[in-house]
Amino acid sequence: MEELLGIPVQALFGQILLGLINGSFYAILSLGLAIIFGLLNIINFTHGAQYMLGAFLAWMGLSYLGVGYWTALLIAPLLVGLTGIAIERLLLARLANVDHLYGFLLTYGIALVIQGLFRNYYGASALPYPVPAELRGGYDLGFMFLPTYRGWVVAISLAICLATWLLIEKTRLGSHLRAATEKPGLTEAFGINVPLLVTMTYGAGAALAAFAGVLAAPIYSVNPQMGADLIIVVFGVVVIGGMGSILGAIVTGFGLGLIEGLTKVFYAPASDIVIFVIMIVILLVRPAGLFGKA
Amino acid sequence: MLAVRDLHAWYGEQHVLHGVNFEVSTGEIVTLIGRNGAGRSTVLKSIMGLLHRRTGSITLEGREVLGLPSRTVARLGVGYVPEDRGIYTTLTVEENLFLPPEVRKPEFSVRQILEMFPNIRERLASGASKLSGGEQQMLAIGRVLRTGARLLLLDEPTEGLAPVIVEQIGRAVTLLKQAGLTVILVEQNFNFAAAVADRHYVIEQGHVVDMIPNAERDQHAAKLQKYLGI
Ligand SMILES: Nc1ncnc2c1ncn2[C@@H]1O[C@H](COP(=O)(O)OP(=O)(O)OP(=O)(O)O)[C@@H](O)[C@H]1O
Ligand SMILES: [Mg+2]
Numbered sequence: 001m002e003e004l005l006g007i008p009v010q011a012l013f014g015q016i017l018l019g020l021i022n023g024s025f026y027a028i029l030s031l032g033l034a035i036i037f038g039l040l041n042i043i044n045f046t047h048g049a050q051y052m053l054g055a056f057l058a059w060m061g062l063s064y065l066g067v068g069y070w071t072a073l074l075i076a077p078l079l080v081g082l083t084g085i086a087i088e089r090l091l092l093a094r095l096a097n098v099d100h101l102y103g104f105l106l107t108y109g110i111a112l113v114i115q116g117l118f119r120n121y122y123g124a125s126a127l128p129y130p131v132p133a134e135l136r137g138g139y140d141l142g143f144m145f146l147p148t149y150r151g152w153v154v155a156i157s158l159a160i161c162l163a164t165w166l167l168i169e170k171t172r173l174g175s176h177l178r179a180a181t182e183k184p185g186l187t188e189a190f191g192i193n194v195p196l197l198v199t200m201t202y203g204a205g206a207a208l209a210a211f212a213g214v215l216a217a218p219i220y221s222v223n224p225q226m227g228a229d230l231i232i233v234v235f236g237v238v239v240i241g242g243m244g245s246i247l248g249a250i251v252t253g254f255g256l257g258l259i260e261g262l263t264k265v266f267y268a269p270a271s272d273i274v275i276f277v278i279m280i281v282i283l284l285v286r287p288a289g290l291f292g293k294a
Numbered sequence: 295m296l297a298v299r300d301l302h303a304w305y306g307e308q309h310v311l312h313g314v315n316f317e318v319s320t321g322e323i324v325t326l327i328g329r330n331g332a333g334r335s336t337v338l339k340s341i342m343g344l345l346h347r348r349t350g351s352i353t354l355e356g357r358e359v360l361g362l363p364s365r366t367v368a369r370l371g372v373g374y375v376p377e378d379r380g381i382y383t384t385l386t387v388e389e390n391l392f393l394p395p396e397v398r399k400p401e402f403s404v405r406q407i408l409e410m411f412p413n414i415r416e417r418l419a420s421g422a423s424k425l426s427g428g429e430q431q432m433l434a435i436g437r438v439l440r441t442g443a444r445l446l447l448l449d450e451p452t453e454g455l456a457p458v459i460v461e462q463i464g465r466a467v468t469l470l471k472q473a474g475l476t477v478i479l480v481e482q483n484f485n486f487a488a489a490v491a492d493r494h495y496v497i498e499q500g501h502v503v504d505m506i507p508n509a510e511r512d513q514h515a516a517k518l519q520k521y522l523g524i
Contacts, residue, residue, distance in 0.1 A: 175389040179382050186380045189342050190394035191368035191441070 002143075007265055013144040015261040021150055021219065023257020024157030025212050029234045030241060030249040031161055032208035035168070038181040038244040039201045040092065042103030048231030049111040050206045052224060053080050054213025056118060059129050059222045069132035069214070076214050077207035084206025088199045111228070118224035126221025153215050160211065161250045168246055177201065181244070236275045240282045242292020252290060295320040295476050296341070296445060301350035303333075303340045310336050312500040313350070318445075323467070323477040325487045328497035329523045334480040335377050337497070338447045341478075342374045343367045354445070369397050373443025377450050377480075379434040383423035387414060390422050391437050398442035401473040407436045410466050428459035435466060446470065449480045464489055484522055496521045 002009045029047060036044045057076035061067030067075070087110065095102045131149045138147040168174040180187045180194045188194045213227070220226060234253075241252030256275050264271040282289060296318045303311040311333050318324045326334040339345045341352055343364035352360045359367050368374070373394075382390055391404075391414070408415040411432035417425065425433060431451055438446055451467075452460045460483070467490045470477060481487040487494065488511055496504040504521065506514050 172392070175385055175393060178384050178389075179393055182382050182384050183380060185344055185364075186374075186376065187393075189344055189364040189368055189374050190437075191365045191397060192393075192395065193365055 009143050012265055015265045016258065017144070017146065017150060017154075017261075018264070019258040019261020020154045020254065021257070022260060023254035024154050025216060025230065025253075026234055026237045026257050027161050027250050027253025028157055028208055028212040028215075029231070030237045030253045031164055031246065032205035032212075033234065033238050034241070034244055034246055034249040035164075035177075036202055036205040037238075038246075039177065039198050040088075040103065041100050042092070042095075042107065043235075043243075044202075044205060045104060045108035045231075046087070046111045046114070047107075047205070047209050047234070048227030048229075049114040050080050050084065050209035050227070051213040051216070051230065052118070052227035053083075053114065054210025055129070055217040055220075055222045055226060056122075056213075056224075057210070058214045058217045059127050062129065069218075072217075073211065073214050077210040080210035080213075081203040081207030085199055085203040087206075088202035092202065093195065093199070115224050115228060122224060124223060124225060126223045129217035129222050131218040149218055153219065156215065157212075158254075160208070161253075164208070165246055165250060233275055236279045238289075239279050240275070240289055242289025245289065245291035248289060248291025295322075295355060296478070297351075297353045298337070298341070299351040299353075301337070301340055301352065302348065303336055303345050304347040305336075305345070306347075310500055311340065311348075314497070314500065314502055316495045316502050316505070318476055318478060320444075320476055321471070321474050322493065323471055323479060323491045325479045325481050325491045325494045326497055327481060327484065327487060327494050327522060329521075330482075332497045333500045334497050335449050336500075338374065338376075338449050338478065338480060341367070341447060342372065368394065368441075368443070371397050371442070371444045373438025373441055373446045375431075375434045375438060375446065375448045375451060377453070379427075379430045381422045381425065381430045381433060383421070385422055386418070387420055387422050387425065387433060388418040390433055391418070391440060394437060394441045396441050398444065400440055400442035401475060402439050402469075404440060407439050410469060411436050411462075428455050428462075431455060431459070431463060432466075435463070439470070443475075445476045445478070447478050450482055451479070452481065452483050452486050460486060482522075484518065494518075 004012055029051060033044055033047055036042070054076045057079060058069065058072035061072050061075070091106060092103055095106060135149040135152050138145055168177055176192055177197060180192065180197050184194050237252050237256050238249065240256065241248035256278070260271055260274055263274045298314055298316050301311050301314040302309065314337055326337060328334055336345065340348050343362055348360060350360065351358060354370055354372065359370065382393070385393065413429050414432050414436055417429065422433065435451065451463050464486060467477065471490065479487065479491060488508060491508050493508060494506045495502050496506065506518065511518065
């Protein structure tokens with residue numbers, strides 16, 4: 001077998017792909033956290049639960065209603081986005097004038113409630129979700145085998161991240177979002193409905209998490225704990241990238257996924273902690289994060 | 295156009311305006327003058343709805359606006375240029391200019407605004423954080439002109455600017471007046487105020503203590519010096 005740096009090529013590229021897949025989820029999830037943090041100034045601890053909800057809605061749709069993957073990919077983010085809108089309007093909006101710590105506690109509490117309910121009904125075991133028929137199989141690239149579904153996840157994640165970035169940086173709506181992030185009071189005084197922007201942003205962030213959840217369903221198992229496990233790593237990603245930076249979230253998400261994958265190749269035992277080690281180093285030398293403004 | 299009656303305002307527990315009364319007619323330029331800390335900026339913020347603890351009455355063309363959210367006040371045609379100019383540094387110059395939604399058909403087209411402030415035209419694509427103080431001021435004024443606001447609240451537009459820039463701002467304010475817009479101008483530079491204004495309201499410690507028509511400013515010169523602390 002061919003080798004590169006003493007590592008079998010197949011294994012190397014396999015881990016790189018795995019790193020990109022994980023990185024895709026880190027990127028979409030930290031992107032959602034970043035846009036929510038930018039406008040609401042709260043760290044959305046419900047994010048992991050919203051990701052889990054996306055996966056569960058896909059699974060429930062298929063199991064109970066026969067709704068397939070592609071429909072779930074549209075409907076689950078929509079439903080979770082709507083519940084996000086309700087959470088923001090009914091609960092978070094009331095905390096706008098108190099310490100942001102309360103928002104953090106509230107979102108954490110909501111996550112525990114949602115996860116607890118699902119554990120109560122579905123137990124803790126993994127529920128299988130099939131890869132959609134159109135995306136089964138794979139391609140032999142010569143140096144490695146690429147399962148179609150995994151290629152799709154990386155490609156659509158990149159596309160979603162890019163589209164979100166363009167929306168925020170290059171459109172009029174995006175300029176309103178950035179303005180409301182920088183000076184909410186004055187932006188309101190220019191006739192822009194800032195509370196509505198805040199609500200829609202929270203809904204959009206939640207919808208992004210659910211979208212990632214549906215993408216994840218065929219790869220990782222669907223279970224009530226899936227978001228809670230992942231979100232801890234994603235917080236590490238957000239801290240490294242810099243709170244609230246859109247581009248930072250995307251680049252750091254994919255980058256850290258890759259680093260994690262490569263760590264698995266070169267020194268597997270460290271792969272679970274490498275992100276947190278980087279986080280500690282970043283916090284020491286550049287507390288605002290790689291892309292954050294100090 | 296605007297009538298302010300017995301306006302009180304607070305920052306938290308601090309009572310800053312103690313019953314302010316004045317009015318502004320359509321097409322007038324009225325200044326609020328007085329010493330630092332008198333409460334002039336607070337009057338503008340109160341009209342704009344940026345201060346939440348207020349009592350009294352503020353009517354815009356007969357309509358009570360005191361309880362309205364500030365976005366509604368803006369949509370009724372009030373354009374605000376804050377003391378710190380309120381330029382968004384995370385936006386480009388162009389994005390700043392086009393940020394506020396149009397509320398009425400504007401008196402000035404974008405082209406005319408850019409002709410009024412050529413410095414801005416050359417820097418549309420750059421980041422707004424790169425602008426000089428004078429350019430920021432021009433952008434802040436151009437930004438509210440673009441919306442078609444008919445009552446402009448300008449808070450110290452000449453503060454800290456070089457004389458040539460002050461002149462340029464002065465020409466712009468004259469154009470606004472010719473176009474029939476109404477302006478409330480908070481101004482420390484009395485020469486500038488005297489060159490453009492119709493009347494001056496004097497504010498001291500949260501009260502309007504006097505009103506001096508611009509035409510009579512010479513006969514009240516001594517009083518004015520006392521009010522302005524010069
Ligand atoms: N954000 C704030 N919080 C608490 N107090 C404030 C705040 N802004 C202003 N004040 C106080 O309110 C009073 C009036 O301030 P205001 O800004 O209206 O004065 P001003 O007449 O505009 O003077 P200048 O702009 O020259 O300082 C001052 O005593 C000031 O200290
Ligand atoms: Mg002031």
